[in-house]
Amino acid sequence: MKFFLLTLAFSSLSFAADLTGAWACEVQTDAGSGSPRFEFTQTGESLKGKYSGQLGDADVAGKVTGDKAAWSFKVDLGSIAYEATVTGDTMKGKVELAGQASGTFSCKKNK
Numbered sequence: 001m002k003f004f005l006l007t008l009a010f011s012s013l014s015f016a017a018d019l020t021g022a023w024a025c026e027v028q029t030d031a032g033s034g035s036p037r038f039e040f041t042q043t044g045e046s047l048k049g050k051y052s053g054q055l056g057d058a059d060v061a062g063k064v065t066g067d068k069a070a071w072s073f074k075v076d077l078g079s080i081a082y083e084a085t086v087t088g089d090t091m092k093g094k095v096e097l098a099g100q101a102s103g104t105f106s107c108k109k110n111k
Contacts, residue, residue: 017067017086018042022110027095029103038107040071047071055080069093 019040027034036053038060047062047069055075062071062082069091072081078098082105084091089109096102 016045017064017069017091019047019064019069019086019091019109023091023107024110025105025107027103027105029095029097029101031097031101031103051080 020042021040023038023040025036025038027036034054036051036055038049038051040047040049040060042048042064045063045065047060047064049060049071051058051060051073055077058073058075058080060071060073062069064086067086069084069086070082072079074080077100080098081096082093083095084093084105084107089111090107092106093104094102095105
């Protein structure tokens with residue numbers, strides 16, 4: 001019984017979200033709303049990808065640790081930063097728009 005509980009505990013600790021793929025998002029901020037799209041490639045904890053939305057197109061870089069993800073990219077406005085909690089094929093979190101606005105977002109992975 002102890003072995004089973006230890007195995008269960010360690011397996012839950014090793015859970016890592018996989019963000020690889022295309023994501024459609026809805027963002028709500030102090031400055032308005034938008035529907036950006038992300039295309040991610042994840043290797044271990046390293047996250048890279050592309051942003052496409054109202055702010056143009058940009059390269060994305062970030063990190064995934066367990067069910068938490070954080071990524072950012074730069075546009076003319078400045079640096080845009082996202083922090084998310086991932087649950088299967090969905091994620092929710094906070095976004096910071098170059099210190100000029102902040103808000104929340106939710107995304108769904110395209111299948």
